[in-house]
Amino acid sequence: MFATRRADLVLILVALIWGSSYLSAKTATAALPVLAVLLARYAISAVACGALIGLRRRPRRWTRDEIRSGSVLGITQAAVLAVETYGVAHTSAANAGLIISLTIVLTPLLDRREGRRLPPAFFVAAGLCVLAVGLLTSSTGLHAPRLGDALMLAAAVIRAGHVALVGKLTVGRPVNPLHLTTVQTVVGTALFLPLAIPHLPELAHSSATTWYQLVYLALFCSVFAFLAQTWAVQGTSASRASLLLGTEPIWAVAIGISLGGERLTVWTTLGAALMIAGTYWGQAVERAHRTTTPAEEELLSPTQPSCGARR
Numbered sequence: 001m002f003a004t005r006r007a008d009l010v011l012i013l014v015a016l017i018w019g020s021s022y023l024s025a026k027t028a029t030a031a032l033p034v035l036a037v038l039l040a041r042y043a044i045s046a047v048a049c050g051a052l053i054g055l056r057r058r059p060r061r062w063t064r065d066e067i068r069s070g071s072v073l074g075i076t077q078a079a080v081l082a083v084e085t086y087g088v089a090h091t092s093a094a095n096a097g098l099i100i101s102l103t104i105v106l107t108p109l110l111d112r113r114e115g116r117r118l119p120p121a122f123f124v125a126a127g128l129c130v131l132a133v134g135l136l137t138s139s140t141g142l143h144a145p146r147l148g149d150a151l152m153l154a155a156a157v158i159r160a161g162h163v164a165l166v167g168k169l170t171v172g173r174p175v176n177p178l179h180l181t182t183v184q185t186v187v188g189t190a191l192f193l194p195l196a197i198p199h200l201p202e203l204a205h206s207s208a209t210t211w212y213q214l215v216y217l218a219l220f221c222s223v224f225a226f227l228a229q230t231w232a233v234q235g236t237s238a239s240r241a242s243l244l245l246g247t248e249p250i251w252a253v254a255i256g257i258s259l260g261g262e263r264l265t266v267w268t269t270l271g272a273a274l275m276i277a278g279t280y281w282g283q284a285v286e287r288a289h290r291t292t293t294p295a296e297e298e299l300l301s302p303t304q305p306s307c308g309a310r311r
Contacts, residue, residue: 007235011244014225014232019251021221022088022096023259028213029089036203037214038082039196042188044218045226049182052223062179069169070183076162077226078188084155091148099152101133104246106160122285126243128278133249135271163241166233177230184226243282250275 028037053059088096104126108118170180196203206214233241250272 004236007232008240008244010228010232011236011241012247014228015245015248016251017220017225018245019248020255021217022252023255024213024216024221025085025088028210028217029085031210032202032206033196033199034082034085034089035192035196036199037217038078038085039189039192039199040203040214041081041218041222042078042185042192044215045222046182046185046189048219048223049178049185052178053182060176060179063174063176065169065173066175066179067183069173069175070180071187073162073166073169073180074184074187075191076158076165077184078191080155080159080162081188082192083151083158087148087151087155089148091152096148096152099149100156100159101130101246101249102153102156103160103163104129104243106157107163107241110161110164119285119289122282122289125278125282125285126246128274129243129246129282132271132273132275132278133246135267135274163229163233163245166230167237167241170230170234175230175234177227177234180230181223181226185222237286240282240286243279243286247275247279 025037032040084100087099105123108122108126169175229241229245253268253272
């Protein structure tokens with residue numbers, strides 16, 4: 001139980017950092033092409049991971065699972081960041097936050113590790129989280145669907161698949177999170193380098209403010225977040241992780257109010273309350289489902305006769 005709670009706290013911290021990434025990403029993409037931002041983010045991350053490995057007193061041997069899984073996850077993670085970054089650059093923060101939250105609903109549909117369907121109550125809780133995001137972003141107003149919205153929808157689908165894949169490829173295997181993250185960052189750098197070569201002069205002459213944003217995106221939103229997510233998902237389920245990461249809009253609102261001078265409206269307050277309620281409810285449902293055996297599940301099924309009272 002303690003390990004589960006610790007994983008929960010780590011995932012919430014990741015959600016906080018990702019919630020702050022929208023401002024950094026928007027600032028960076030306003031100054032540089034998206035491909036240049038993605039290359040810098042991955043290249044800085046790869047160097048940082050290499051430094052962490054080099055500083056280890058007792059280096060661990062690399063395994064085939066780490067290289068194989070890291071390569072696959074590197075491709076899916078690069079796809080998530082590419083589509084998401086293009087999406088954020090072409091839509092409003094309100095629409096982006098609302099659409100990406102669909103990851104919460106999509107992940108349980110893709111997570112097949114347990115081989116059982118989640119109970120309907122989980123999807124109700126997930127729907128409550130989606131409604132909460134709508135309220136959190138309603139104060140800025142929504143607009144008709146456009147290219148950025150379609151890209152964010154695609155990012156939500158890919159992100160859900162990535163979260164489920166992290167669990168599938170790492171649980172029960174001798175995988176070191178740092179090694180796995182290093183492979184992912186190297187793969188991402190290799191994928192974006194050829195595409196970003198024409199923009200290297202712009203990147204080299206970027207302002208100090210832009211570089212600050214790129215370093216933050218690389219070290220905190222990428223290296224730390226990837227390591228923390230990989231470690232935490234191994235101690236929980238993809239569905240539970242998705243719900244906790246779904247608190248990201250709350251942190252985005254909090255940072256917008258404290259650093260961006262945004263006003264806290266009645267709708268955003270209600271949205272924050274619903275998000276917290278939905279997240280904790282979903283946690284409880286998912287935890288009970290994960291600890292219930294198939295035999296107990298069949299015994300408690302409403303289609304089966306029961307000789308005891310049900311609550």
